[in-house]
Amino acid sequence: MTLHSMALLSAVEQIAVRAGEVIMPYFSAAVHFDAKADGSPVTQADKAADALIQQALAELTPDILVLSEEMEQQLPASERLQFRRLWLVDPLDGTRQFIRGDAGFSVNIALIVDHQPVLGVVYSPVESVGYSAVLGQGAWRWQSGQRQPIQVAPIAHPMRVLTGFSATRPGEKTRTFLAHLPDYQLMELGSSLKICRIAEGMADVYPRFGLTSEWDTAAAQVILSEAGGLLCGLDGQALSYNARDTLENPPFIAVGDPAYDWPLSVIRSL
Numbered sequence: 001m002t003l004h005s006m007a008l009l010s011a012v013e014q015i016a017v018r019a020g021e022v023i024m025p026y027f028s029a030a031v032h033f034d035a036k037a038d039g040s041p042v043t044q045a046d047k048a049a050d051a052l053i054q055q056a057l058a059e060l061t062p063d064i065l066v067l068s069e070e071m072e073q074q075l076p077a078s079e080r081l082q083f084r085r086l087w088l089v090d091p092l093d094g095t096r097q098f099i100r101g102d103a104g105f106s107v108n109i110a111l112i113v114d115h116q117p118v119l120g121v122v123y124s125p126v127e128s129v130g131y132s133a134v135l136g137q138g139a140w141r142w143q144s145g146q147r148q149p150i151q152v153a154p155i156a157h158p159m160r161v162l163t164g165f166s167a168t169r170p171g172e173k174t175r176t177f178l179a180h181l182p183d184y185q186l187m188e189l190g191s192s193l194k195i196c197r198i199a200e201g202m203a204d205v206y207p208r209f210g211l212t213s214e215w216d217t218a219a220a221q222v223i224l225s226e227a228g229g230l231l232c233g234l235d236g237q238a239l240s241y242n243a244r245d246t247l248e249n250p251p252f253i254a255v256g257d258p259a260y261d262w263p264l265s266v267i268r269s270l
Contacts, residue, residue, distance in 0.1 A: 008060075008111075009134050012121045013142070015056040016107045019049040019091055020125030023098075023107070027126070031099045041095050046070050049091035049107065057087050057109075064111075067247075069215050077245040085113050086242060090215040093122075094191030103127065104190030110218035115240040120219030122192050131196040131223050139226035141200055152228040152256035153201030158183035162194040162206040173209040173251075173267055180263035195220035195254045199227035206254040209267070214239075214247045220254075230258040234268045 026045035033041040050070035057066050067074070068089040074080070087109065092098060094105030103126035111119040118135040131150070133139035141150045161184045163174065178184060187203060195217070197203040218241055221231040225238070231254040232238050239252055255262060 006134065006137070009119055009121070009132055011060055012057075012109050012111075012119065013123070013130055013132055015053055015060070016109055016121045016123035016130060018056070019053050019107045020123055020128075022048045022052050023092060023125050027098060027101075031101075033095070033099055041099060042070065043092070043095060043098065045098065046092045046095060050089070053089050053091050053107075053109065057089070061087075067215070067242075069213065074247070080242060081245075083242065085111070088112055088117075088215040088218045088241065090192075090213075093216060094193075097190035102190060104193055106191040106193050108192055108215060108219040110215070110222065110241075112218060112241045115243040116238075117218045117222040117241060120222040122196050122219050122223060124193060131199065131220075133223040133226035135222055135226065137226070139199055139223045141196075150200040150227050152198060152224075153204075155204050155257050155260060158185045159205065160185060160187055160203040162187050162189055162197060162203045164188070164190060164194065164208070171209060174207055177207045177209075177263060177267055180266055192216060192220035195224050195231060198229055198254055198256045199224045201256070204256050205262070207267075208249075208253070209251040212249045212252075214241050214249060217249055217252070224254055229254065229256045231255075232258075234264050236264060 023045045031043055033043045036042050050068050054066050065083045065086040067086055070091055090108040093108045098105045107123040109121045110117045121132045123130040129143045131141055139150050140147045159181055163186055194206045224231050233250045233252050
């Protein structure tokens with residue numbers, strides 16, 4: 001299997017589905033969680049899915065580094081930045097939604113080569129729906145063995161704007177962004193499934209000015225890009241990966257129509 005092959009993509013999709021199968025029994029029970037060092041929650045479902053994914057990827061591509069959100073100890077940047085290829089994994093993106101009993105969480109697996117995501121899988125265990133892409137070969141939505149190509153849609157009127165957590169309490173920068181749009185409707189969804197909704201033409205834009213990490217966006221970024229959209233920083237450039245001392249993302253916007261005059265300069269001025 002090559003790094004850009006459909007065979008590799010299929011193998012990673014199967015890993016994501018298996019991780020989803022590990023997660024779901026925890027979702028149907030009372031969810032206990034602990035706090036990590038940064039204060040964010042972690043559950044046994046996160047840990048179980050992480051163990052499965054790390055082992056499966058190590059068997060699939062033993063020569064490629066795996067970086068996961070749930071690794072107890074991350075590599076120092078001086079060592080991590082030496083790798084041209086690596087897997088970025090979020091075994092359960094949207095842990096807070098998961099704890100609340102909200103279906104909007106996902107399994108995220110992305111392959112990074114030279115700072116760019118070249119393969120990505122995002123899987124929704126509750127819906128048994130997956131999204132995936134290989135750089136230069138397109139993006140797909142798949143369920144029950146059926147695979148369909150996806151692409152972004154023309155901007156709707158009113159514009160469909162995705163937000164996370166509570167759509168009724170957007171932050172100051174989000175409110176400023178919204179004020180520069182024509183008529184819009186807010187749509188709430190958790191995890192990187194928001195970006196996949198744009199990729200399949202069900203939404204138009206997702207602005208994110210709060211904290212995220214590279215494993216939150218890498219898989220969905222290549223899916224959106226291959227579907228005709230763009231995930232970029234406020235400079236208009238696509239996000240890069242494993243290129244800086246930190247694994248935190250800058251503020252970004254995911255859009256279905258890159259040609260639209262999005263108010264990025266307004267947000268930069270804040």
